[in-house]
Amino acid sequence: MIEQLTIFESEKSNKQQAKVVNVASVPQRSPFRYPGGKTWLIPTVRKWLRQENKVTELIEPFAGGGIVSLTAAFENFADHITMAELDEEVAAVWEIILNGNNEWLSNKIFNFELTHDNVYKELNNPKKEIRDVAFCTILKNRVSHGGIIANGSGLIKNGENGKGIASRWYAKTLKDRIAAINLVKHRINFLKADAFEIIEKNVNKKKCYFFIDPPYTIAGKRLYTHFDIDHERLFSLIEEIKGKYILTYDDTEEIKSLVDKYKLQYRTIPMKTTHHLKKNEIIISDNFNWWTENT
DSSP, rough: OEEEETOSSSSSOEEEEOOOOOOOOOSOOSSOOEEEEGGGGGGHHHHHHTTSSSSEEEEEESSSOOOHHHHHHTTTTEEEEEOOOOHHHHHHHIIIIISSSSHHHHHHHHOOOOOOOHHHHHSSSOOOOOHHHHHHHHHHHHHHHGGOSSSTOOOSSGGGGGGGGGGGGOHHHHHHHHHHHHHHGGGGGOOOOOHHHHHHTTTTTTTEEEEOOOOOTTTHHHTTTTTTOOHHHHHHHHOOOOEEEEEEEOOOOOHHHHHHTTEEEEEEEEEEEESSEEEEEEEESSSSOOOOOOO
């Protein structure tokens, strides 16, 4: 069941059925297998973006795997899209794909001979050029347990059908995804930048849509390099946004207390983890007029 809750509800909660989205039903646009990625949320994001015939500007300040920005570009939801990412390794990938020599990167991936020796050689060599950082980030993302890029993640051991590190290394698929992104990259502006600065700079834009997916309070430390953010500061910024926004979070008492403090609206939505466990996440938005049954 999904509960529609706002801070002003005290006596009555409306309940609606919600289905866990099968991510296989959503087009896979990103070259990343991103921990904490939002592929499962795309059907909901589409409904949110359809509040207008076409969004003038979409900003994704914590880009990560970039699935929302890519979906908006491929499916013609927005005229202009800004992706921002602070993590040096993730940012290098987007910098090369969107602003650099993405053909070099796709060819490097396609022609790479995936062996343990070659993986260790690539990951342990000094990486002086941004394109080398980009390739090693994709490599690490694809051969590491859970796709975790942050320090401390080990390589896949058994993987699917005993394939080990080759379990998630789909060279032709990755090359094709990069080539496809090349066709829509003219709509996307990528910035290596701090999410808070991006939001602050654009907070007064009334026609802007913000999709904000920060590192979560519980899992963030394990999954990301830049996990330690000021969650309350983010909520205070959200309160100032003049445009439309979605803010996603883990379903915790800490986050609910911030929702309460800043008098924001939220809904809970079910998702399935990589270990096939069902859990709820929170969606915070400026309005829920777009929210429908079975969202």
